[in-house]
Amino acid sequence: MVFSLAQVPIEPGRARSVPVNSGQSRGREGGTSTTLAWPSLHSLHIAILRGQSSCHELELFSIDSRLPRLAYQIKMSAGPYNYSYIFKYIIIGDMGVGKSCLLHQFTEKKFMADCPHTIGVEFGTRIIEVAGQKIKLQIWDTAGQERFRAVTRSYYRGAAGALMVYDITRRSTYNHLSSWLTDARNLTNPNTVIFLIGNKADLDAQRDVTYEEAKQFAEENGLMFVEASAKTGENVEEAFLETAKKIYQNIQDGSLDLNAAESGVQHKPTQPGRTNLSNDSQSSRDNCSC
Amino acid sequence: MASLSPEHNVAVCIPSTQQCDGVTLYNINLCVGGVQWSVKQRYNAFAELHEKLVSNHGVARDLLPPKKILGNKEPSFIEKRRCDLELYIQTIINFMHHTLPRELAEFLDFHHYELTHLLQSMARQFYEEGDKVLSEGHPVVFTPLQLHALSYRLKNPLPPSVAAADETDFSHVVDFVTQVKHLVIQGSSQPFRASNIIQNNLPYTLNTFKSVETLTLTEACTAPIGHLGAVRRTTRTLQVNQSGMTQMSDILLCDAVFQETVEGSDPHKWLSLTDVDVSCNQIKKTDDSIALAPNIEKLNLSCNKLSSVESLTKLPHLISLNLSNNLFSELESMHTKLGNVVDLDLSQNSLTSLKGLSKLYSLASLNVSTNNICEIAEVSHISGLPCLETLIITGNPVATVVDYRTKVLELFGQRAAEVCLDNERPTQRELEFVAVLQAIRASREGRLPTLSISSPLPVTTSTLSFNRPDVATAVSEYSVTK
Ligand SMILES: Nc1nc2c(ncn2[C@@H]2O[C@H](COP(=O)(O)OP(=O)(O)O)[C@@H](O)[C@H]2O)c(=O)[nH]1
Numbered sequence: 001m002v003f004s005l006a007q008v009p010i011e012p013g014r015a016r017s018v019p020v021n022s023g024q025s026r027g028r029e030g031g032t033s034t035t036l037a038w039p040s041l042h043s044l045h046i047a048i049l050r051g052q053s054s055c056h057e058l059e060l061f062s063i064d065s066r067l068p069r070l071a072y073q074i075k076m077s078a079g080p081y082n083y084s085y086i087f088k089y090i091i092i093g094d095m096g097v098g099k100s101c102l103l104h105q106f107t108e109k110k111f112m113a114d115c116p117h118t119i120g121v122e123f124g125t126r127i128i129e130v131a132g133q134k135i136k137l138q139i140w141d142t143a144g145q146e147r148f149r150a151v152t153r154s155y156y157r158g159a160a161g162a163l164m165v166y167d168i169t170r171r172s173t174y175n176h177l178s179s180w181l182t183d184a185r186n187l188t189n190p191n192t193v194i195f196l197i198g199n200k201a202d203l204d205a206q207r208d209v210t211y212e213e214a215k216q217f218a219e220e221n222g223l224m225f226v227e228a229s230a231k232t233g234e235n236v237e238e239a240f241l242e243t244a245k246k247i248y249q250n251i252q253d254g255s256l257d258l259n260a261a262e263s264g265v266q267h268k269p270t271q272p273g274r275t276n277l278s279n280d281s282q283s284s285r286d287n288c289s290c
Numbered sequence: 291m292a293s294l295s296p297e298h299n300v301a302v303c304i305p306s307t308q309q310c311d312g313v314t315l316y317n318i319n320l321c322v323g324g325v326q327w328s329v330k331q332r333y334n335a336f337a338e339l340h341e342k343l344v345s346n347h348g349v350a351r352d353l354l355p356p357k358k359i360l361g362n363k364e365p366s367f368i369e370k371r372r373c374d375l376e377l378y379i380q381t382i383i384n385f386m387h388h389t390l391p392r393e394l395a396e397f398l399d400f401h402h403y404e405l406t407h408l409l410q411s412m413a414r415q416f417y418e419e420g421d422k423v424l425s426e427g428h429p430v431v432f433t434p435l436q437l438h439a440l441s442y443r444l445k446n447p448l449p450p451s452v453a454a455a456d457e458t459d460f461s462h463v464v465d466f467v468t469q470v471k472h473l474v475i476q477g478s479s480q481p482f483r484a485s486n487i488i489q490n491n492l493p494y495t496l497n498t499f500k501s502v503e504t505l506t507l508t509e510a511c512t513a514p515i516g517h518l519g520a521v522r523r524t525t526r527t528l529q530v531n532q533s534g535m536t537q538m539s540d541i542l543l544c545d546a547v548f549q550e551t552v553e554g555s556d557p558h559k560w561l562s563l564t565d566v567d568v569s570c571n572q573i574k575k576t577d578d579s580i581a582l583a584p585n586i587e588k589l590n591l592s593c594n595k596l597s598s599v600e601s602l603t604k605l606p607h608l609i610s611l612n613l614s615n616n617l618f619s620e621l622e623s624m625h626t627k628l629g630n631v632v633d634l635d636l637s638q639n640s641l642t643s644l645k646g647l648s649k650l651y652s653l654a655s656l657n658v659s660t661n662n663i664c665e666i667a668e669v670s671h672i673s674g675l676p677c678l679e680t681l682i683i684t685g686n687p688v689a690t691v692v693d694y695r696t697k698v699l700e701l702f703g704q705r706a707a708e709v710c711l712d713n714e715r716p717t718q719r720e721l722e723f724v725a726v727l728q729a730i731r732a733s734r735e736g737r738l739p740t741l742s743i744s745s746p747l748p749v750t751t752s753t754l755s756f757n758r759p760d761v762a763t764a765v766s767e768y769s770v771t772k
């Protein structure tokens with residue numbers, strides 16, 4: 001299938017047809033032929049999404065003709081496509097403190113000892129559960145070096161959570177925290193949850209920063225804090241999950257407005273029981289007043 | 291490339307108009323950082339855009355040249371309106387080119403040509419449809435322009451003025467891309483839509499793709515691929531067609547600084563690759579780089595410019611090889627070049643002899659259709675191959691010889707019944723006939739006829755067979771050729 005949809009969603013209140021320049025068809029089947037399965041599983045949110053924002057003008061550049069456009073179904077009720085929120089995270093801190101290892105430990109549950117240097121940015125995702133809600137974390141791992149700063153700064157915007165990492169065995173990485181914090185505060189929104197991680201807790205013998213002083217720094221600046229180890233996995237889950245819980249709390253108590261620009265959170269409601277997109281998209285078209 | 295940034299100005303003009311189905315279209319030309327494109331819009335579209343800009347972005351209502359119901363087809367009127375609309379759109383662009391609201395960007399097709407808006411429209415698509423597409427596991431088609439935009443964004447800061455709505459966040463693009471399993475890159479050497487962008491010239495990297503199992507390049511050049519990243523490690527099926535490749539290293543080493551194979555633990559190995567289709571290119575020789583993909587089982591080199599093969603012994607797992615539609619005229623000791631190939635397609639070449647295949651003992655299926663084989667005797671070079679069961683010779687001059695099928699089958703001796711010739715198993719009648727031919731040959735050669743292949747044959751072969759005119763011809767012909 002050729003995935004080239006030009007979509008022009010129109011806010012429901014102001015339903016008007018927007019002229020879209022029609023793309024010339026440049027479809028071409030990519031070799032593998034596909035048979036559409038009709039799975040029995042219930043789901044999902046895409047269906048609902050479409051149903052919800054019912055005023056869509058769809059323009060299909062090119063959809064392989066063998067694939068009945070209106071006969072889509074979503075196969076899984078579990079797995080990577082079922083979640084109701086997306087939270088965007090960034091991981092910041094000096095080079096070599098273990099940011100990439102923390103991300104890898106969190107997404108792959110493995111320690112990557114010979115992790116390559118991050119050039120610019122890296123990306124990872126994982127779906128977690130908070131209060132019975134499935135949440136997809138989209139995590140940007142940034143390069144710590146100054147020369148990448150212009151690029152990495154682009155990723156602060158719209159982050160719901162920021163993990164700020166230092167290395168407990170290297171005092172300099174701790175001393176730089178205030179400059180990282182300034183960046184984070186300036187470039188994210190006021191609701192962004194900032195979580196401080198003292199990494200390499202497994203190297204207690206080489207410790208250069210005490211738990212107490214870091215704890216105090218965190219309290220003074222209103223940050224959440226743990227010491228963790230990307231190597232042993234200790235407290236890694238906790239750091240990512242506690243951040244998500246805090247964000248979720250902020251949503252629940254209304255302090256984080258989902259509709260605000262750059263909130264870093266998207267709601268993707270699921271409605272179990274709606275299984276078939278064909279009826280859905282059909283009706284969404286019929287109802288469409290545009 | 292066109293990317294909104296402080297150093298790039300947006301130049302816009304409306305140099306001409308055209309009539310289309312009774313409607314006047316205004317040709318809007320844009321130029322951003324060396325990229326030019328044009329958009330055709332009618333007056334009503336301007337009016338709709340203006341309406342939105344007025345209500346959403348505080349643009350002055352009287353800026354747009356007014357509507358006119360009558361006489362709006364007069365050339366002088368159209369010319370005046372063209373000037374007025376040009377002034378209008380230039381004023382608007384001057385006023386808003388830094389923030390470029392979506393309504394305006396889409397009116398001017400920025401989302402097709404300008405990287406920031408292209409990425410935003412991709413993000414929106416993937417946010418809304420991405421999970422569905424991925425869950426269905428269909429191939430996903432990207433253009434070099436999209437891939438270029440993606441690579442560009444990873445290396446360059448986002449312009450600060452760009453409005454960031456959450457569904458247009460770049461994370462959605464990368465999130466989707468990291469999950470794509472079946473990637474198709476559809477290139478083009480023609481100008482892209484109404485622009486001067488030649489997609490096949492745009493550089494891009496693939497290192498954001500972390501899950502690619504099948505990679506297909508169609509009409510896309512391999513040279514602009516700067517970095518393959520995990521794709522080299524994860525790809526199992528590779529297909530590169532109509533991409534003008536002249537050798538395998540064009541793709542296998544597309545991102546290497548030196549396009550030379552390093553022996554041993556080369557970081558450029560494609561260890562998961564088992565199925566390769568590089569048909570319809572300009573490949574003249576099979577170079578050493580193939581050793582970078584030592585697990586290839588299936589290799590399709592059809593429709594290229596090959597006249598010989600080398601290096602394929604470096605593929606110990608190669609089972610199926612397609613060399614059809616190339617320039618082979620001669621085959622030399624293929625067993626020393628192909629290892630243990632089971633399935634070989636040499637159709638549509640210019641072969642006159644099958645001699646070079648005589649020791650390719652692993653062969654079970656051979657297609658030499660549409661070549662230049664004239665002599666039945668050529669088949670004797672392969673009739674001794676112990677595993678050969680499927681043979682396609684049709685389309686050669688030899689196939690027009692009288693009793694061609696039986697004569698070919700006869701050469702297989704005891705195994706004639708097991709051979710499927712030209713997609714047909716031998717009929718009972720053919721087998722009887724073959725047995726007769728074999729008996730005759732045996733007696734000529736002074737051996738005792740053995741009639742074991744086909745049980746229902748009567749013992750008095752010669753009497754019976756000479757009652758049948760077809761056998762008579764066969765035998766007489768046989769004698770002549772002797
Ligand atoms: N002992 C120990 N080493 C770690 C830990 N986390 C990372 N490292 C090592 O620290 C180095 C830098 O890690 P990396 O993730 O690349 O740092 P980044 O530059 O912040 O992304 C690597 O050599 C890792 O093996 C940890 O928790 N314990």
Ligand SMILES: [Mg+2]
Pocket residue numbers: 099100101116117118141142143
């Ligand atoms: Mg790193």
